[in-house]
Amino acid sequence: MRILRKASGALAVTALLAVPTTSAFVSDDSRAVRVEGQFVPPTSPFDPSKPLTYDSKTVPVGAFISVAEQVDGRVDGAATSVRLSVSGLLPNRTYGAHVHSKPCGRTPDASGPHYQNVKDPHQPSTDPAYANRENEVWLDFRTDAQGRATAESSYDWDFRPGEAQSVVIHEHGTATKPGEAGMAGPRLACLTVPFS
Template sequence: MPLSSATGALLVPLALLPIGPPEIPAAAPDQVVDAPFDRADGIVPARAVTHAPDLVPYGAQARVTVHRAGGRTTVSVELTGAAASHEFPAHVHTGYCGTDPAASGPHYQQVAGSDAADNEVRMTLRTDPDGAGRASATVPWEFRADEAHSVVLHAGPGAGAHAAADRAACVDVDF
């Protein structure tokens, strides 16, 4: 019960005051792309296309989130409705998605030709038995303007008729 002083003001016992620093909410993402996967050759260009509907069916959903802070970038990918219990290597690519899987270009590299582990955005997205999964990667740099345009999910191991490096799906994201 609060105590009152001679002036009638309420005094709050110190035990009720919060201890430690205040909680800081997570920073809002710089960019979020939510898109269903569709045909690459549809009448209306799709933001997310699938080149392997057996692995990423039409209507499967992607969410790509990009956070930039302090010279670092985090790219996160969430996927629902994809092949169950599958492993998709994922990378940022230089081109946009297109009817030809190769349209997305090569992997974006911060330093061209370098094999350093942090020179590219590299993730492995593993889906659960319901076909949902997520992955993220943080790199110690920010993308150069107008040089990175998509996230590509590669077919990965055990992809049946597809080679592991085949581009299974692509999401346009202007980094």
């Protein structure tokens, strides 16, 4: 890991890994983190820091993912944005994607439930009062003819430390109706992200 001090006094921290690459930037009033890499299967030797595909037919081995978080500090709170970019996925297909509460693991369920700014006392959360795009980070996307896509969501709140740790790609777009709100089908792939 390298820590670079810029002339402005801000710190830039970069972890140098073949796959994935993680970088972070911190200053007095903002911070950012970005993780990127190519998907691998969760086989031996298992490395939870790499992007993992649990279904290589819909998220192929070697497909690329990048997730960036930007937090701008303000007097009255924080403004948080999360941006997801993918390439090498199936063309012209809709995927669901959400920030989850735990890091990726050998199995799809290891990443835990969706991160919620206000936690639903009943889990899994399917109540639209809690499972909605204002209270959770939804990054659903549709790939183009080359299998590329981007999605971005912004919020007026910040993640609680240690409670947002991954981005999971799901089988289809996210449902919004009572009893199924927040559901997007099986978990296809996961990227561990050290959200700040």
